[in-house]
Amino acid sequence: MIPLITLSHGSRKKSAAAGITALTHEAGRMLETPAVEAHLELAEPSLDQVVATLSAEGVTRAALVPLLFSNAYHAKIDVPEAVKDASEKYGVELLVGPHLGTGSDVVSVLAQRLRADAPAGTHVILYSVGSSHVSANESVIDLAHTIALLTGYSIEVVPATGGPGAGGAGVIE
Structure with a gap:
């Protein structure tokens, strides 16, 4: 095995x-x-x-x-x-194998978990690491948008790091 x-x-x-x-x-x-x-x-x-x-x-x-x-x-x-x-x-x-990606399978899993775990009306923050690659950040923003459309939750992407297209200001601990 x-x-x-x-x-x-x-x-x-x-x-x-x-x-x-x-x-x-x-x-x-x-x-x-x-x-x-x-x-x-x-x-x-x-x-x-x-x-x-x-x-x-x-x-x-x-x-x-x-x-x-x-x-x-x-x-x-x-x-x-x-x-x-x-x-x-x-x-x-x-x-x-390939990286997880942001395709429909990942959307489905995250949407299912969100529906099961978060009360209606919850504002969700998708905390990503962020990247200096704009397209990588945009794919996470698109992921959040798709999940929001499917679930009705408001979802905000807040990257810890990253350049243009990162979708938010980052989080400082």
């Missing part, structure tokens, strides 16, 4: 890890395969640590899904570099 690795960016917020852990666990349960999370930075375990562990367990191939909404810097540069480095270092073939 080929294990699944979910690869998130990682966050300084300790509470973010719980969501990634839950998502990874549920994906593994649904696929009936072992699943483990990894992070590019700011959280543990790193992809290198995960692949080292899998290699030590005799794993030679694993599926990897980047948990990224847009096809910007992390998807184009960081993920391929981390995959190449870990794969070459430990001899594990990493079968990389």
Whole structure:
């Protein structure tokens, strides 16, 4: 059985890890395969640590899904570099799937969760990391707009960082 690795960016917020852990666990349960999370930075375990562990367990191939909404810097540069480095270092073939994206499947999941969890009239903030790629930011803004149309909730995109097209002023903690 080929294990699944979910690869998130990682966050300084300790509470973010719980969501990634839950998502990874549920994906593994649904696929009936072992699943483990990894992070590019700011959280543990790193992809290198995960692949080292899998290699030590005799794993030679694993599926990897980047948990990224847009096809910007992390998807184009960081993920391929981390995959190449870990794969070459430990001899594990990493079968990389596409990033999550902002397509109808993601819209459906987020709209369903919103309807189930948020009272009517709730103003929703979609807190994205943001990007220096305008098209990446615009895809998240389009995602929020589509979810708002489907659910009737008002949704605002507030990126933590990012340049033009980021959709908001950012959040300072």
